[in-house]
Amino acid sequence: PLKPHPQRNGSERNPGAAPPRLPFSRVTREDLAFFRTLLPGRTITDPDLLKSSNVDWLKTVEGNSEVLLRPKTTEEVSQILRHCNERNLAVCPQGGNTGLVGGSVPVFDEIILSTSLMNQVITFDNISGILTCQAGCVLENLSNYLEERDFIMPLDLGAKGSCHIGGNVSTNAGGLRLLRYGSLRGTVLGLEVVLADGRILNCLATLRKDNTGYDLKQLFIGSEGTLGVITAVSILCPRKPKAVNVAFLGCSSFQQLLETFQCCRGMLGEILSAFEFFDASCMSLLEKHLKLTNPITESPFYIVIETAGSNATHDEEKLHKFLEEVMTSSLVTDGTVATEATKIKALWSLRERVTEALTHEGYTYKYDISLPVEKIYDLVQDMRGHLGDMAKNVVGYGHVGDGNLHLNITSPSKDPALLAAIEPYVYEWTSEWKGSISAEHGLGLKKRNYIYYSKPSEAVALMGSIKAMLDPKGILNPYKTLPDNIH
């Protein structure tokens, strides 16, 4: 049975469209003078310098902000927000600007508050593995910092070279290691957050356990900057595994892929750290646009399996037994294994660069769906049938271990007729199977009005109450996450 989705305020016809501008103040000369005194040389108004901050990575959403602020300290963020809240100026917090749902760029003229200069590690405890750092640290820089100390970050994703840890936490990023290390709701131990009115909320604990009152930090994980600006993070980091292996396999059907997954969980057990897949269409795009080479014979489906463990001999033995099993039972048609870092990286890049390959196809309609794992590829096949020749390409890839499909539909350029054929069809399909219409990307601007496909209206109303409580003027990342009838 389909969930109701009571969009109002004119959003019924085109729930993906931009909403009307809310009555925030405009930035005045006095405001600029205040910012320039607070952030000398870090108050950017040059339109050329602002350009890349006004548009998202996919170049599908563009705002018109005239001010970019680059604070270095929590105190500066606090003063900025206090001023903006008093003056009723809207603010768009921005990390690495790698989001895929238009959550990290302004919709109109919101002031962009960038965390790019808040990039310091504060402390690292090499006994407990607890890292505390500013929100603007780039994920890959943190990974490198930790690798030198024999630890790793509990999350990894394709955008690691640009994304900020504060943005990762604000969007509750999933990525490639969730299967093994769990979600940020478990690994983030503490947050420092500046609230809309400039109050600093210090919940920057570095404890694995703390049951003293409500866990306020959870409100800010995954709320996409609409409830507060995360300025610092403490996070529990796993030890660097002593042995890492990657297997790249081909399967002739999705059913066989699922059986391979079941077999893999049983035989690799606790050393399994990733089970990812992409389809043959993705491989074609990798070959065509990025000149990558398929390391095995052509197959309808490709799998990347990673193991991470503490004993190389044991891990290889487990992996080889598993490979023997899936080869002899013909679940897998061909495969290759890597234990050496360069080759591991090369195999991973096939999976990680699918998103990039897609950007060369023209316009991409992106969907990030959670479903019961048995159903995830049915949606791709159903969509191919449903769209026929209208779409250039319908491809599927994602995180099998998490039941998370990235469904991508390409077209030479933006195509309203194609969009109308995809939506709400894709959301209705997902809702019918009790899936999530945003598994890990968040709702941002693009998906905000589709929230009712995955959440009951009582829940959305309560989200609105929380927003009103923490940000009564609605200055923080307006037009994002919550549907138009709530803003």
Next chain:
Amino acid sequence: PLKPHPQRNGSERNPGAAPPRLPFSRVTREDLAFFRTLLPGRTITDPDLLKSSNVDWLKTVEGNSEVLLRPKTTEEVSQILRHCNERNLAVCPQGGNTGLVGGSVPVFDEIILSTSLMNQVITFDNISGILTCQAGCVLENLSNYLEERDFIMPLDLGAKGSCHIGGNVSTNAGGLRLLRYGSLRGTVLGLEVVLADGRILNCLATLRKDNTGYDLKQLFIGSEGTLGVITAVSILCPRKPKAVNVAFLGCSSFQQLLETFQCCRGMLGEILSAFEFFDASCMSLLEKHLKLTNPITESPFYIVIETAGSNATHDEEKLHKFLEEVMTSSLVTDGTVATEATKIKALWSLRERVTEALTHEGYTYKYDISLPVEKIYDLVQDMRGHLGDMAKNVVGYGHVGDGNLHLNITSPSKDPALLAAIEPYVYEWTSEWKGSISAEHGLGLKKRNYIYYSKPSEAVALMGSIKAMLDPKGILNPYKTLPDNIH
């Protein structure tokens, strides 16, 4: 530097004391008639039957409720709360009543809402391992149900034979497997909750990933029934490990115990599922009161290490290498290993029954502290010096892997002078080392006014706003979790 702890409303002098009764209505004959119509035969008013529900497991806190309600369905819980909210009747939700901070019994005459008849498994998916069940399922029953299906619960604790999963989630229970499977904030995938006014909030998702709006379920995890009554839970369950081993070891100093832990994490890595400790005083109590036998030579410290993995040969090899290392380097003085279920259970029961042994000592002052792991036993030793002959026994045990100490101080009977010597000393000590004054037990009635030792006042104020938003009349579990100046 000590945190401020601005208790008001007369609680400065004795912050552990019961607060004055708030002006809730008294239960009338009409209320009872309503309950009896709604819950025929399940509206309990017989004082004898109410007795065990009015007093906590430790027999340290006792209420005077005259009504115990035993709903079977969410709809019944909804109708109860709607009625109570309209009538301004206070409600104390109760699961297995195994809590240690007086959170699960009424303080005055609150109506007890028991989940004991809400004990049905709703669904279990043996591909994903996702279990959905009513809140009143006993943890051990769920464990047995899952074991038959080759899965396990992601949490385990000494009270498993009585505690309810709803209570576990409401208190964000930690327990013995947290080191391996993480906290309930990561493993709980969905909740159904009845709000104070009777509205049913259905967030009972069964997806590993879902980033559609704010994660409302987190508000109810660990809020001890003060924001809503959890009626159903969906939770991600790990596969049953193919091999389990337990090692029981002795150490001659806490420093050596810590070095053993570091060595263990390196050598056992991903198969380590628990690292627990207790001291020689605990062992004496186990021998004296429960007639348990120490399986190894006497030592100042005892360790229980559990491994859980997918390959018995590999696991035993890792464990033996580790044991060889810690024996030859003299980190460990003596030890024994179990691979067989009965012996494993016997070794575990030494650790699990310390709490029970303590109840035979007279009155026990219990503290559940998180600290940087290097510091956890310093607190026990410091406390022994500080209290001298005033205490009968000062013992320490707990979860080394989580930096979680259970500090227990016994006395022949309640002793105000002893209490005055312990508190606020123990909280100041913890605060000075940035620890948590309640790692996993919650605040309940007993610790509510000490929250400021672990949380800044801005955070506590925000908790008060959340409480006011969700339960404006304050009927849900009053006098618990939040300090008196917030109620």
